Amino acid sequence: MTHAPTDEPAPLAISPVVAPGEERLGVMICGHGSRDEAAVTEFNRLAAHLRARLPEHAVESGFLEFARPIIRDGLDALKAAGVTRILAVPGMLFAAGHVKNDLPWEVNSFAAANPDLTVDFGRELGIDPKLLKAARARIEEAEAAAAAVDRADTLLMVVGRGTNDPDANGNISKVARMLWEGMGFGWAEVSFSGVAAPLVDAGLRHAVRLGYRRIIVFPYFLFTGVLVRRIYDWADAAAAAHPEVEILKAPYLNDHPLVIDSVVDRVADILAGETAMNCQLCKYREQVIGFEGAVGAAQAGHHHHVRGVGTDGDHGHHGHDHGHDHGHSRP
Ligand SMILES: C[C@@]1(CC(=O)O)c2cc3[nH]c(cc4nc(cc5[nH]c(cc(n2)[C@H]1CCC(=O)O)[C@@](C)(CC(=O)O)[C@@H]5CCC(=O)O)C(CC(=O)O)=C4CCC(=O)O)c(CCC(=O)O)c3CC(=O)O
Numbered sequence: 159m160t161h162a163p164t165d166e167p168a169p170l171a172i173s174p175v176v177a178p179g180e181e182r183l184g185v186m187i188c189g190h191g192s193r194d195e196a197a198v199t200e201f202n203r204l205a206a207h208l209r210a211r212l213p214e215h216a217v218e219s220g221f222l223e224f225a226r227p228i229i230r231d232g233l234d235a236l237k238a239a240g241v242t243r244i245l246a247v248p249g250m251l252f253a254a255g256h257v258k259n260d261l262p263w264e265v266n267s268f269a270a271a272n273p274d275l276t277v278d279f280g281r282e283l284g285i286d287p288k289l290l291k292a293a294r295a296r297i298e299e300a301e302a303a304a305a306a307v308d309r310a311d312t313l314l315m316v317v318g319r320g321t322n323d324p325d326a327n328g329n330i331s332k333v334a335r336m337l338w339e340g341m342g343f344g345w346a347e348v349s350f351s352g353v354a355a356p357l358v359d360a361g362l363r364h365a366v367r368l369g370y371r372r373i374i375v376f377p378y379f380l381f382t383g384v385l386v387r388r389i390y391d392w393a394d395a396a397a398a399a400h401p402e403v404e405i406l407k408a409p410y411l412n413d414h415p416l417v418i419d420s421v422v423d424r425v426a427d428i429l430a431g432e433t434a435m436n437c438q439l440c441k442y443r444e445q446v447i448g449f450e451g452a453v454g455a456a457q458a459g460h461h462h463h464v465r466g467v468g469t470d471g472d473h474g475h476h477g478h479d480h481g482h483d484h485g486h487s488r489p
């Protein structure tokens with residue numbers, strides 16, 4: 159088979175119908191989860207697209223935090239459906255604590271309790287040409303909804319989640335650079351919704367001083383939620399404080415067809431044996447500047463206290479309080 163240069167995903171090479179004793183595949187997409195019901199709805203829509211795209215496999219989904227079903231529920235459902243091998247993929251953009259620690263803990267715990275099943279864990283969505291194209295489409299939607307302004311007079315502000323993992327944070331800079339260079343903006347900056355600096359408010363204070371006519375605030379996020387709403391509020395506050403600059407809010411990635419394609423690609427990668435993250439700059443393996451103490455840290459999930467506790471749409475499940483400390487020092 160030749161590979162034409164298109165955005166069409168490579169078809170999975172496993173046949174749906176299997177004889178007794180053969181492999182029966184199940185796909186598990188692991189989402190982040192949110193207190194925000196709209197975020198849960200959007201993730202579930204992505205999972206529904208994935209199910210439609212992989213009709214030959216059982217497909218289940220679950221959430222790491224807040225929302226139900228939790229990841230264990232999805233894995234249990236695949237087992238109950240009679241699969242013999244589970245391909246679990248992160249529905250997450252980058253490899254930071256959730257992809258390097260929390261999801262492996264969930265998947266490994268299930269695998270240890272179910273030695274009769276083969277359980278494989280794929281890699282994060284990562285920096286991917288398809289996701290960059292989806293990002294471009296979201297930025298172009300914001301431009302199309304406003305008056306024409308030259309990209310040379312526009313500053314692109316790419317907003318990442320922000321983590322304690324410098325490699326994941328650095329990926330936001332790379333995404334920003336590739337969109338800047340590929341789309342011809344006058345300038346690009348990065349900022350974060352929390353944990354990493356600069357936060358969006360500080361980033362925008364800086365950006366308005368660079369003198370561009372327009373700033374496009376683009377959350378490099380999969381779905382809406384507490385954090386995307388906070389980012390848009392920061393953009394509104396900057397717009398109110400700086401009427402001399404036009405500040406546009408671009409949509410986040412959501413269920414763009416190329417996002418669905420990249421999830422399908424990550425599933426296909428597992429079957430091709432390509433499950434390794436890029437570990438070259440991993441703070442747990444290498445002495446990354448400023449993070450030397452993280453080398454060799456134990457891989458442990460820590461989301462038991464928010465796992466499945468519910469969303470704001472539930473009543474009586476709001477608590478994140480628990481009697482022991484996880485060392486969450488910053489938001
Ligand atoms: C609002 C909040 C939940 C609440 O309390 O309601 C929330 C929400 C969301 N996070 C999302 C994504 C990620 N969160 C992380 C990491 C952390 N997130 C944490 C807290 C909170 N996250 C609460 C904010 C508290 C506050 O700021 O006031 C930390 C501190 C604690 C912890 O989770 O353990 C931990 C610190 C990082 C560290 O220590 O390194 C990573 C990075 C990683 O992998 O680690 C990713 C990217 C994954 C990827 O790459 O895709 C998404 C989906 C976004 C999307 O759709 O794209 C939502 C949904 C939403 O916005 O609602």
Ligand SMILES: [Co+2]
Nearest residue numbers: 460461464484
């Ligand atoms: Co936690």
